Amino acid sequence: MAQQLIASLSEEFLPERHEDGHRQRVLELVEAKAAGKEQPVIAPAAPAAATVVDLMAALEQSVADAKKARKRHPSAGKAKAAKRTTKKAAKAGKRKSA
Numbered sequence: 001m002a003q004q005l006i007a008s009l010s011e012e013f014l015p016e017r018h019e020d021g022h023r024q025r026v027l028e029l030v031e032a033k034a035a036g037k038e039q040p041v042i043a044p045a046a047p048a049a050a051t052v053v054d055l056m057a058a059l060e061q062s063v064a065d066a067k068k069a070r071k072r073h074p075s076a077g078k079a080k081a082a083k084r085t086t087k088k089a090a091k092a093g094k095r096k097s098a
Contacts, residue, residue: 032039 029039
């Protein structure tokens with residue numbers, strides 16, 4: 001099935017179909033410089049002031065959200081009941097008989 005999918009999506013690679021825009025821009029700059037035309041260098045835009053994220057607060061929030069989601073899960077009540085049953089069985093096995 002995977003082979004059929006790959007075969008249906010694959011086709012012959014034709015390099016003339018694809019255009020390398022970056023290479024073309026670099027060649028244009030090289031040709032302009034060789035011809036004596038100086039291009040002004042445009043400085044990259046300064047990064048916007050990013051907000052600093054408090055990773056510890058984000059982690060605590062994530063853990064709290066996960067706990068809430070776990071409580072909402074339909075099997076959450078069953079898991080608690082199963083824990084209580086196994087604890088009772090463990091306690092009963094630990095009792096010493098006289």
